Amino acid sequence: QKEVEQNSGPLSVPEGAIASLNCTYSDRGSQSFFWYRQYSGKSPELIMFIYSNGDKEDGRFTAQLNKASQYVSLLIRDSQPSDSATYLCAVSRAAGNKLTFGGGTRVLVKP
Amino acid sequence: SQTIHQWPATLVQPVGSPLSLECTVEGTSNPNLYWYRQAAGRGLQLLFYSVGIGQISSEVPQNLSASRPQDRQFILSSKKLLLSDSGFYLCALSVSLSNQPQHFGDGTRLSIL
Numbered sequence: 001q002k003e004v005e006q007n008s009g010p011l012s013v014p015e016g017a018i019a020s021l022n023c024t025y026s027d028r029g030s031q032s033f034f035w036y037r038q039y040s041g042k043s044p045e046l047i048m049f050i051y052s053n054g055d056k057e058d059g060r061f062t063a064q065l066n067k068a069s070q071y072v073s074l075l076i077r078d079s080q081p082s083d084s085a086t087y088l089c090a091v092s093r094a095a096g097n098k099l100t101f102g103g104g105t106r107v108l109v110k111p
Numbered sequence: 112s113q114t115i116h117q118w119p120a121t122l123v124q125p126v127g128s129p130l131s132l133e134c135t136v137e138g139t140s141n142p143n144l145y146w147y148r149q150a151a152g153r154g155l156q157l158l159f160y161s162v163g164i165g166q167i168s169s170e171v172p173q174n175l176s177a178s179r180p181q182d183r184q185f186i187l188s189s190k191k192l193l194l195s196d197s198g199f200y201l202c203a204l205s206v207s208l209s210n211q212p213q214h215f216g217d218g219t220r221l222s223i224l
Contacts, residue, residue, distance in 0.1 A: 032212070034212050034213075042217075042218075043199075043201055043217050043218045046212055046214060049212045088155065097205075098157055099155075099157065103154040
């Protein structure tokens with residue numbers, strides 16, 4: 001079992017719709033959770049982080065964390081073609097510590 | 112704000128040649144520094160991390176080594192490159208003793224011929 005698992009996709013969503021991405025992790029000691037966006041050929045860019053159970057909203061992005069079920073999700077509202085990228089889920093035991101990444105979910109937003 | 116410099120952006124090397132990739136940071140002191148590799152079509156794999164000068168932790172056995180000669184400098188090296196060393200090498204930093212996440216440099220794309 002991989003430590004951090006994501007559906008590789010591609011997840012195809014029409015422009016303006018909600019994209020829903022899921023991530024599960026195996027280490028119950030994980031305390032910090034991150035979503036990075038990676039455009040093709042570029043380095044990952046942090047878009048959201050969450051440390052507590054529940055929802056956290058930032059603009060069109062919402063991260064959801066459920067530590068009991070060991071999953072974290074990312075919602076992208078009003079999806080735009082510029083949101084087409086690979087989204088990487090990462091977890092760590094503390095925010096400043098080393099990250100374990102999932103394989104990423106490729107999202108395609110179609111006009 | 113913190114800035115991460117990586118160079119070169121692209122590198123093509125023959126099998127068996129040496130390697131030295133440099134990462135330098137600005138805007139913070141005593142950062143935690145990390146080297147990741149992303150093979151084609153795959154996720155990010157942590158290679159090394161460092162919490163201070165001369166302190167290196169290796170995550171996976173491999174053909175690479177890392178050094179941290181200065182607080183804001185992190186170097187990835189190899190004496191003899193293998194074909195399997197091809198990939199996208201990323202340096203990242205986090206501010207030690209804080210609750211802030213890691214940020215990445217622009218990376219070096221390494222191709223071994």
